[in-house]
Amino acid sequence: MSLLRRNSWRYLLRHPAQMLLAILGVALGVAVMVSIDLANGSALRAFELSSETITGKATDQIVGGPNGLPSALYRQIRVDLGLRLSAPVVEANVGLPDRPGRSFRLLGVDAFAEGPFRPYLAVGSSAANLGPLLTQPNTAIISFETAQTLAITTGDTLEIRVAGVRQPLRIVGLLEGGDELSRRGLADVLLTDIATAQELVGRPDRISRIDLILPAATREATLAQLRAIIPADADLTTPGARSATFSQMTRAFEVNLQALSLLALIVGVFLIYNTMTFSVVQRRTLFGTLRSLGVTRGEVFGLIISEAALVGALGAILGVALGIVLGRGLVQLVTQTINDLYFSVNVQAVDLALWPLLKGLILGLGATVLAACVPALEATLAAPRTVLRRSSVEERMRRLLPRTTASGVLLLLAGLGILQIPTRNLIVSFSALFAILIGCALLTPAVTVGLMQLMRPVFGRAFGLLGRMAARDVVAALSRTGVAIAALMVAVSVTVGAGTMIGSFRQTVVQWLDTSLQADIFISSPSLNATRTDVPLDPAVVQRIVTTEGVTGVTTFVGLQVGSDAGPTNLLALQLANDPRNRQALTFIGDSDAAWSRFISGEGVWVSEPYAYRTGRGLGDTLTLQSERGPQTFPIVGVYYDYASDVGTVTINRATFDRFWNVPQISSMAVWAAPDADIDALVTRLQTNAGGTQDLLIQPNQAIRQATLEVFDRTFAITAVLQVLATIVAFIGILSALMALQLERARELGVLRANGLTPGQLWAMVLSQTGLMGLTAGLLALPVGMILAVVLVFVINKRSFGWTLQMQFDPGLLVQALVVSIVAALLAGLYPAWRMARTSPALALREE
Amino acid sequence: MKQPNTQALIDIRNVGKSFIEGGHERIVLHQASTQIQRGESVALLGRSGSGKSTLLNILSGIDAPTTGVITIDGVALHSLNERDRTLFRRRNIGFVFQFFNLIPTLSVEENVLLPVELNGTVTAAKRDAARELLRRVGLGDRGAAFPDKLSGGEQQRVAIARALAHDPALVLADEPTGNLDAATGEQVLQLLDDMTRQAGKTLIMVTHSTAIAARADRILHLEDGRLVEHSLLEVNE
Structure with missing residues (x-):
């Protein structure tokens, strides 16, 4: 080690507190960023892995509408069209009543068709023995790791909740993924025979989708044939497109978290700048002496930068390690939010992807070196004579004050200017925010x-x-x-x-x-998603609710996801109770009376504000929804404020809905009582009358x-x-x-x-x-x-x-x-x- | 004044230096001219603020003159850019400061070796030479110690060894005894004088003490920014 480097190293060692604080500052900044990246990435990766594991090698998929696909379609495709590389799948999200928050993807498959798609499920595969699934009713297979986590084994019974109803499933085998990725992908898969799955979800003879492997040479021609025979509300898509749709849903959420995490690093950069400035100021005599002895500016600059690089590298390495620990905690928060707001995902562990760790190291090191450049330049640009002078740095600071202030004002104005750009790009918006923040910091x-x-x-x-x-x-x-x-x-x-x-x-x-x-009581069946009620209520339960004493009116809802010319859309069909308070429940942008009258007459649909914003559709525009009777175009007759989800919702009059969809279910109800009714007593009566068949959430509006x-x-x-x-x-x-x-x-x-x-x-x-x-x-x-x-x-x-x-x-x-x-x-x-x-x-x- | 000599190590021609202070020009050096020979010992005498340190800084290339030319060993300093001036200083000039300015994080031996290393010429022989220099300044057994363990006099002796370690043609000393007691100062001066003379180096020493100046071959006096050559007798008067 050269004497200059040795001198530098010893200086750092002699100021351990200073060095440790700087390292800690970088480390925390990096840790926050890495942890957010890991948490976001882990949640999405878990979803992707699970999807990939379930999708297997399929090139294309026919995905059913709200009622799924008829089993006959599969037979038609396999026999009539001769597409032997096809496999039917019944898929549903199910929960464990004993473990709130733990969800599974129920996958009902035909073991004989599985071989080309999911080799680990093929008949005769060493990974799984699907035999018992075919011969014994109400049986399932889970992954070896999941069985260990749930402390169950072959022969045990696992109680699941499907559509609000508790169902026992006997575990008849454990599945071992061939590699680490397969193992992780299988962690939230509950595998059953297709018939068992159809029975569990209460849709005999219906399937969720058909997976296909289409050879590239004949793909287009085959797709054309398929389009001709699939139901109107079915979607012919690729697994990648489906996965991308889900990623897109959480994009804004991720960017917001990333921007917040970047902020910690920016504060860390201030800290590094401060520390390095001090280390230069503290050694001004030393640098003056070195310059007098013939050390060049470049050498002094290199010396300071290499010190910063050392601090940055140590801080970044420590930050990455801390980030992994922090990420393990944050991943639960992120997953919870994604489950609450977007879709069901089950994250068992932090996915230690290389890029977030590498990004943490590069940004930590880069930001530190960049922050050190200013004091390093100050030390090297000053003549040896002034470096020797105690007050030179302060003089320089005072001299630069007008320029710093002017830069601050300019940056602030630039930030405000960027905000005026009419864009939805969040990176641009956050850049403006950071420009404003740094501008203010310069002031x-x-x-x-x-x-x-x-x-x-x-x-x-x-x-x-x-x-x-x-x-x-x-x-x-x-x-x-x-x-x-x-x-x-x-x-x-x-x-x-x-x-x-x-x-x-x-x-x-x-x-x-x-x-x-506005309604007094809301009734639904427990869902995996906190902001969506998509589990159908048993018609008998609905009937018992409507006839319960004290119920003066009922508004019913059914929520489902349909395709549209604006992408996958959450559709809510609404049958309104005859209660004047209904009208107060929604606040519209624009003419409220017109929105109500046109909606009730079945003239069009309402969209929530986030949906309108996300899809760029507003009042007077049209929206084409994939119904069971083919694409149906509706005018948008109202845009209402709604904060339940940022994905947004399209609301349709139930009568209109029934004309195009054959979905008789109801997924939730708003119950109206007389103005002076005892709501708690009514809740108790409803629990007594409606309970027993299906798990229900009967909650007063409070x-x-x-x-x-x-x-x-x-x-x-x-x-x-x-x-x-x-x-x-x-x-x-x-x-x-x-x-x-x-x-x-x-x-x-x-x-x-x-x-x-x-x-x-x-x-x-x-x-x-x-x-x-x-x-x-x-x-x-x-x-x-x-x-x-x-x-x-x-x-x-x-x-x-x-x-x-x-x-x-x-x-x-x-x-x-x-x-x-x-x-x-x-x-x-x-x-x-x-x-x-x-x-x-x-x-x-x-x-x- | 002595006659100009073509063999002179340093040629100072019409060197002036002024600063702008509060919108007014303050002249620190005014048309200074002289020549200094190889091996010569020169004392630069003057009151505080007379411009002694400024001239020393200009001679070393740390500072640039406002007017005039300085040539050292045939090299006109003004013709060099900042980096080349630094490299020139590194190879040809040794420095002894009033406040020692040893590098606190380097050991005594490392401090002495520093200029050699900066020149990229560290060899076993140079290391031996550095140790020999330390032995000659009476600190042969303190090579591993750090500066904060040494007294002021000892630190300045290390600084003298450092100033000579890379065998420069010129040694500049800025009030080398200004921070030492009389007895220690005397010892340090003796050492500096002996070692530069024995090595045949040119020494320019800034001082405001006539007693110290008396050791030099020549005395240059800075009065109100003007460089005047005096005999010792004149100075004492």
Whole structure:
């Protein structure tokens, strides 16, 4: 190792706290990012793996509509068309009543057709013995690993819930995936014979889809033949297209989380910049000496950059390791949200894909080196003479202040300008948000100078000379205090911005629930998806509900997914009770009366605001839905506010629906009671009358309200975790800056101590200074946070999910942000103050 | 003044240096001209703020003159870019500072070897030479120690060894005893004088002490930015 490198290495070793804080800052930033990537990736990968395992080698699929496909179609394809490479599949999501949250994909297959598709299921395959499935009713096979997780084995009975009904299944075999991916893909598969599956889902003679392997040469011709014979509401698609549709659903959710995670890294970059600036300032004499001895600028630059690279590499490696640990925790939160809002997915473990880990390493290292470039350039561009001078960095900072401020204003304006671009691209929107944030961060030094000028006389009057010194010192060391304040400001402003956005969103949802939950009681069967009720209610149960004493009216719903010219669409058919309160349940954009009258007359459909936004269809446009009687085009006669899902819903009058679909089921009901009825007593009566056949959720509207808000809070739990982590990184940043600052002032403080400053006064002075820094960061964070909130509410949210939110500022949140900022800064000042107070003045003077 | 000599190591011609302070020009050096021979020992005398350190910085290429030309060993410094000036300094000039400026994270021996390594010429023989230099400054047994374990005098002796380690033609010393007590300062000066003379190096030493200046072959006096050559007698008067 060269002497320069050795000198550098020893410097880092001699400042372990400084180095450790910097490494920790990078590590936390990287960890947050990696963990989010891993959690997102794991959830989607689990879904993809499961789909791939289930899809096998199929090139094409015929996917049935709400009623599936007739079994006869399969026979027709295999026999009449001679497509021997075809396999029927019955697929459904099922739950375990004893394990809430655990779901399976029920896969009913014909073992004799399976060979070319899913070799591990082929008759005679060593991986599984499907024999018992064919010969014994109500039997299933699960994967070896899943059996271990559930602590069951061959011969045991597993109780599942299909369509709200509990069904026992005897496990007659364990399936072993040939490789790791197959094993993971099979983790949530419950395999049965096709007849068993048809019986379980209550649709004998119907199948969900037909998998096909079509040779490339004859594919187009075969597809044309197939199109001619498949039912009107069936979809001829490819497995890849289906999978992509699901990925697309969660795209906005993922991008939002990634942007939040990137924020932690940005705060980390501030920290690195601060640390590296300090390490340069601390060694200005050393660099001056080296330059005098003939070390070139390039060599000094290389030296500082290599130190940063070392810190960055260590931080990134530690961050990746931390990210994996954190990812294991976050994956549950992400999975919960995807299950709540989008589709059923079962994640058993974090998928340690290479790219997120590599990305963490590259970004951690890259961001650190990039952040170190500025101080490295400062050290190398200054002449040796000025590097030797103690105040040169501060002089430079003051000289650059107008330019920094102007850059901040320009960046801020650029960010606001980018927001005006009419795009739905979230990357563009988040770039604008980051530009605004960094622009405001660049304004921090100038605001700090101004604020300290105001504070100096106030602190002077309150604390005398020491108070004035505290305010002056913040400005005197602006190169370091400015960055620390900016880092804290960014973290706190994000808390204000995200907090205000979540608060506004929650308040909007509360108002929406208050108006939409007009009925007294809601009834559905437990679903795997918190925001969709897609499990059909038993007709006998429906009849018993309608005739229960005290029920004055019933609105029924059936939810299903259909194809449309705007992609897969959640369709809700609505049969309204004859109750005037119905009309208050929905708030329309535009003319409400026209929307109601045209809907009731069967003239068209309503779409929810997110659906309208996502598909670009609005009032007066048309929408073509794949019905059992072929494509049907409906005008859109109303767009209503709806916060249940960002995928959106199309609502159709039940009478109109029945003309085109033969789906007699009802999946949920809203029950109306007399105005003065005892709702709790009615709930009990309904439970007694309707219970027993099917698992039912019979909930008064307050319980639905509560449950919806619980889903809401669960969705944003991950945001709160990320905010806390970003604040921790900022805290480390300000601690690191203050330690550096106080240690650098050792001699000055030694002189003060020698002149009679008591340790108590020293504590007061250091804490006054750090408190002022916290106050500055907090005060700045309030307007910046509000700007961020406006952008998040009116731009990011709208572009991500299509929701219109009512903006609401919470004064409590603003006060809390200010307090957090000051307390964080004061806490960060404790250690440096303690350390300086117990250092003997003689030592402090000598050490200089 | 001595007559110009074509064999001179350093040729200073009409060198001026001024700074802009508060919108006004402050002249630190005014048309300074002289020549310094190989092996010559020169004291640069003057009060605080007279421009001594500025001239030293200009001589080493750390700072550039506002006017005039400096040639060292036939190389005009102004013709070099910043990087080449740094490389020239690295090869041809040794520095002794008032505040020692040893590298705290390098051991004593490593400090001495630093200029050699910067020149990329570390060999076993150079290492031996560095140890010999340390032995000559009386610190042969302290090679493994770090600077913070040494007294001020010892640190300055290491700095002298470092200044000579890469065998430069010129040694510049900026008030090398300014931070030492009288007795230690005397020892350090003796050492610096002996070692540069024995090695045949040119030494330019900034000082404001006439007693120290008396050791030099020549005394250059900086008065209000003007370089004047004095005899010792004149200086004492």
